[in-house]
Amino acid sequence: MITSETNTTLEAYNKETSETHELIVVSSSGERNLYFLRNCETVGFPEQLDFRWVKKGKTKASLTLAISKDLEAISLPQSPFGGVWIEDNLSSSALQAFLAALLEDLRQRKVTLVRIVQPPKPYELNGDLINYLLFKLGFGQESVLSHQFFIGKKKIKKLVQQESAKYFSKTKDLGLKILAGPIQNFGFLHDIKSWNQDRENDILFDHSRLISRVSEFPERYFLISLLKDGKAIAHTLGVKLLPDSIYYFLSATLPKSTIKNLGELCLFQLFQLASDQKLNFIDFGSSDSDSGANHNLMFFKSRFSNDISNKVSWILNL
DSSP states (O other), X not given: OOBTTBOOOOOOGGGOOSOOOEEEEEEOTTOOOSSGGGGSOOTXXXXXXXXXXXXXXXXXXXXXXXXXXXXXXXXXXXXXXXOEEEOSOOOHHHHHHHHHHHHHHHHHTTOOEEEEEEOOTTTOTTHHHHHHHHHHTTOEEEEEEEEEEEEOHHHHHHHHHHHHHHHHHHHHHTTEEEEEEEOOOSHHHHXXXXXXXXXXXXXXXXXXXXXXXXXXXXXXXXXXXXXXXTEEEEEEEEEOSSTTEEEEEEEEEOTTOOOSOHHHHXXXXXXXXXXXXXXXXXXXXXXXXXXXXXXHHHHHHHTSOSEEEEEEEEEEEO
C-alpha cells in the first residue's frame, strides 16, 4: 500500500519480464492492512474478499471488495473509500492485467455490478493512473468528491510552532480546557448528535459500527474536546486511516455557545495532534451539500489546507 513515506513507483514497460503474475483471492477477515478499514466486516455484505496480484510470492497490487447478497461488489461500503492499492513496483500493463483478471473472476462469481471508491491521491500516489485504467476498462464515474489536505510533516510542525502561542493564549483567555487523545468513552457521540439535531443538520454515521471499530482499533482514533466550566462545547474526532495521516471525521459545536471560532480552535488542536504523532498529512474531507459544492465550508478549510484532491467513485455493470 502506498503512503507518503513509501514512494512506490511504476516499473518502466521495457523492464517487464515474461514471468507471470497470479491472482490470489482470500477472505479479508483477520487480515491486517495499513488502511485498516479494509478488514472491517460490513453489515449486509456476507462476503468480503481481498484480491491480490502476486509475483514471486510478493503482492504487487490489491483490492478489497465486499459482496452483497444481491451480488454487488463494492470497495468499500460504509467507509470513506476502498480502492485499488499499488503495493510494489508495477508497470501500467501489469496493473491493467490485474484489473482485467479481477473482473473476469467477478464474472465467474456471477457478480452483477462493481463499485470502486478510489481514494484521493495523498493516500495512493498512483491514483491518477488507476483512475485512467478504470476508465479505459469501461468503468463510469458515479461521483466525484473534492477533499482538502494539509500535506507535509515539516510544514505541519512549522505551523504548530508558529501558531501555538496565539492559540494557547486564546484558549486561556476564554477559560477553555482542552482534552486531546485516545477515546476514553463514547459520551461525545450523544453531544454531536444532539447539537446537530438542534441545528437541523444531518450527520450520517453508524454509532454501533463506529464503537465497534474504535474498540477493535483504539490506536487509530483520537478525540479533541473543548470544555468550558467543565462542560463540553466542541468535539472533533480524527482517525488515522493510514498510520502516517489523520482524517477529520466528525466535528460539532454547542449551538448556544457564545464563544466564536470554536471550529478553528479544534482544527488547530488537530494540527497539534498531527505534529505530536509525526504525521505526513491531514485530510479535511469533502465539502458537499445537497445542492452541490459547499463553498463556504471549502473556503473555511482553505485557510488550513495546502492541497486538494478528488475521491472518485467508479461503477461498472458486468
